Amino acid sequence: MVDTKQRHLPRPTPETLHFWDGTRSGELRLQTCDDCGAVYFPPRPFCPECSNRNVSVFAASGRATLYSYVISNIPAPGLEPPFSVAVVTLEEGPRLMTNIVGCDQTPEALTLDMPLEVTFEAQSDEITLPFFKPAG
Amino acid sequence: MARGSVAVVGAAETSKMGQITEMSELQLQADAALNAMADAGLTAADIDGIATAGKPPDALAQYLGITPSWLDGTLIGGSSFMLHVRHALSAIETGLCTTVLIVHGESGRSRVEAEGFPEFIGGKLAGQFEVPYGASLPPTMFTIPVLRYLASHGLTPEDMAPVSVIQREWAALNPRATFKDPITVDDVMNARMVAYPFTLLMCCLRTDGGGALILTAADRAKDFPHLPVYVLGTGESAEGPLVSQLEDFTSSKASRLSGKRAFEEAGISHADVDHLMIYDAFAHVPLYGLEDLGFCQPGEAAEFIRNRHTAPGGRLPLNTNGGGLSYMHSGMYGMYAMQESIRQLRGTAPAQVPNANISVAHGVGGMFSVAGTIIFGTESAMQ
Ligand SMILES: [Zn+2]
Numbered sequence: 001m002v003d004t005k006q007r008h009l010p011r012p013t014p015e016t017l018h019f020w021d022g023t024r025s026g027e028l029r030l031q032t033c034d035d036c037g038a039v040y041f042p043p044r045p046f047c048p049e050c051s052n053r054n055v056s057v058f059a060a061s062g063r064a065t066l067y068s069y070v071i072s073n074i075p076a077p078g079l080e081p082p083f084s085v086a087v088v089t090l091e092e093g094p095r096l097m098t099n100i101v102g103c104d105q106t107p108e109a110l111t112l113d114m115p116l117e118v119t120f121e122a123q124s125d126e127i128t129l130p131f132f133k134p135a136g
Numbered sequence: 137m138a139r140g141s142v143a144v145v146g147a148a149e150t151s152k153m154g155q156i157t158e159m160s161e162l163q164l165q166a167d168a169a170l171n172a173m174a175d176a177g178l179t180a181a182d183i184d185g186i187a188t189a190g191k192p193p194d195a196l197a198q199y200l201g202i203t204p205s206w207l208d209g210t211l212i213g214g215s216s217f218m219l220h221v222r223h224a225l226s227a228i229e230t231g232l233c234t235t236v237l238i239v240h241g242e243s244g245r246s247r248v249e250a251e252g253f254p255e256f257i258g259g260k261l262a263g264q265f266e267v268p269y270g271a272s273l274p275p276t277m278f279t280i281p282v283l284r285y286l287a288s289h290g291l292t293p294e295d296m297a298p299v300s301v302i303q304r305e306w307a308a309l310n311p312r313a314t315f316k317d318p319i320t321v322d323d324v325m326n327a328r329m330v331a332y333p334f335t336l337l338m339c340c341l342r343t344d345g346g347g348a349l350i351l352t353a354a355d356r357a358k359d360f361p362h363l364p365v366y367v368l369g370t371g372e373s374a375e376g377p378l379v380s381q382l383e384d385f386t387s388s389k390a391s392r393l394s395g396k397r398a399f400e401e402a403g404i405s406h407a408d409v410d411h412l413m414i415y416d417a418f419a420h421v422p423l424y425g426l427e428d429l430g431f432c433q434p435g436e437a438a439e440f441i442r443n444r445h446t447a448p449g450g451r452l453p454l455n456t457n458g459g460g461l462s463y464m465h466s467g468m469y470g471m472y473a474m475q476e477s478i479r480q481l482r483g484t485a486p487a488q489v490p491n492a493n494i495s496v497a498h499g500v501g502g503m504f505s506v507a508g509t510i511i512f513g514t515e516s517a518m519q
Contacts, residue, residue, distance in 0.1 A: 010264035068284035076270035
C-alpha cells in the first residue's frame with residue numbers, strides 16, 4: 001500500500017533517534033519519567049509533566065485502541081485515497097497519529113475503541129513507520 | 137486590563153473579495169490597510185504600531201511607509217489577529233505606542249506571491265510523527281477529533297449539516313458572500329466526501345482577500361469618523377500544533393481558557409451577548425465553540441443550531457457574514473470574524489442584528505492548537 005518513494009518521511013533529530021532506531025528493530029519505544037512516573041510521547045529528553053531530565057526509554061506493548069480518525073479522499077504523498085488518518089490511544093496512555101491498515105478503509109470497518117496492534121513497515125533504510133491493524 | 141480602555145476606530149476589508157489575481161499577497165495587505173486608514177481618516181504617518189501574520193511586520197511597515205515603535209508578528213494560524221488585538225491593547229495601555237494597525241491579507245486562492253500553508257520540515261515533530269500519515273492539510277488535521285466528539289454525545293455526522301445550512305442563510309443576506317444559494321441538510325450530506333465524515337459543504341472556501349483594524353486609546357476614540365467599538369475583554373491560550381496530542385477530542389482546552397478569560401475581563405454573562413462570531417474552518421468548529429465558550433452544555437450545540445437559535449431571527453445570531461463556510465476564507469479567517477463584529481456594532485452589517493451592543497469574536501488557530509477571544513462593545517455597552 002505504501003509508495004516508499006513518495007511518502008513524506010521523518011528526519012530523526014538527536015532527541016527522537018531512539019524512537020526511529022526502535023521502529024527499525026520492531027519496537028515502539030516510549031519514555032517514562034524516573035521521578036513522577038509519567039509516560040509520554042512524542043520523544044524528548046525530559047518529562048513534560050514535571051520538567052525532570054531523568055527519563056528512561058522502554059518498549060511499549062504495541063496494543064492500542066482507536067480514538068478518532070478521518071478517511072481522506074484527498075491524495076497525500078505516497079498515500080492512495082481512501083486512507084484513514086487516525087489517532088490511537090496506546091495501552092500505556094499516550095496517543096499517536098497513524099494509519100489503520102489491514103482492514104477496509106470504511107466507517108463500518110473502523111469503529112471507535114476497536115482493539116489494535118502495531119505493525120511496522122520499512123519505508124527506507126533509515127525509516128520504519130509504525131502503523132496499526134485490527135488486533136487479531 | 138481596564139475594560140474598554142482601547143477602541144477600534146478603523147476597520148475595513150479589501151476592496152474586492154474572492155478571486156483577486158491582480159494583487160500580490162503584500163498588496164492585499166496594503167489594500168486592506170489603506171481602506172482601514174481611510175475609514176479612520178488617518179495616513180501612515182499617524183500609525184506607530186503594526187501587527188500582521190504570515191509576512192514579517194517590518195516588511196509591511198516599510199511597504200506602507202510606517203515607522204513603528206511597536207511590532208507584533210505573532211503567527212499562530214487563523215486566530216493570529218485576535219491575539220494581535222489583545223497584545224495591542226496592552227501596548228497602548230502601557231504607552232508603547234498610540235495607534236495600532238492590524239493587517240491581514242492572503243492570496244489564498246490565486247497564490248500570487250503567497251506565503252502558503254506552512255511547509256512541514258521532516259525534522260519538526262509534526263513532520264516526524266503526523267505528516268507521514270497524510271495529516272498534512274487542514275481537511276485531514278482539523279477534522280480528526282470530530283468522530284470522537286460525535287460518538288461521545290450520541291450524535292452523527294448529519295448533526296453537523298445544519299451549521300452549513302444556516303450559515304448559508306446568513307450568507308444569502310450578504311452581497312459580498314461567495315456562496316448565497318440556499319442549501320439543505322440533504323445537499324450537505326450528499327456533497328462530495330472530502331474526508332469522512334466531512335463533505336465539501338462542511339469545509340470552508342478558499343478565496344483571496346484581507347482586512348485591517350486600527351486601535352487607539354478610548355479617550356481619543358470619539359475624534360474619528362465612525363462610532364467607536366470598544367474592546368471589553370480578551371483571552372488567548374494554546375495547546376500546540378500536534379493534533380494527536382490535544383488533551384481532549386471532545387472540547388478545545390485553548391478555547392475554554394481563552395473564552396473564560398475574555399468573559400471575566402469583560403464582566404459580562406452569556407445572556408449579555410447580542411452577536412457571536414466563531415471561526416468556522418469546518419462545520420464542527422462552531423459546535424465546539426458554542427460549548428467551549430459556555431453558550432451550550434457539552435453535546436448540546438448541534439441541537440441548539442438545529443433549533444434555529446443561531447439563525448436569522450434567532451436569539452444568538454452566529455456567523456452573520458456567512459462565515460468561512462459561505463462568506464470567504466483566505467486561510468487565516470479570524471480577521472473577517474472581527475470585521476463582522478465591528479460592522480454589527482457600528483450598525484452597518486448587511487445582515488444587521490437589531491440592537492447589537494456586545495459581540496464576541498472567537499478565533500481558533502491552527503488545528504485547535506491556539507484560541508483567541510475578543511469581546512467588543514458599543515458606547516452603550518460601556519455604561
Ligand atoms: Zn515527571
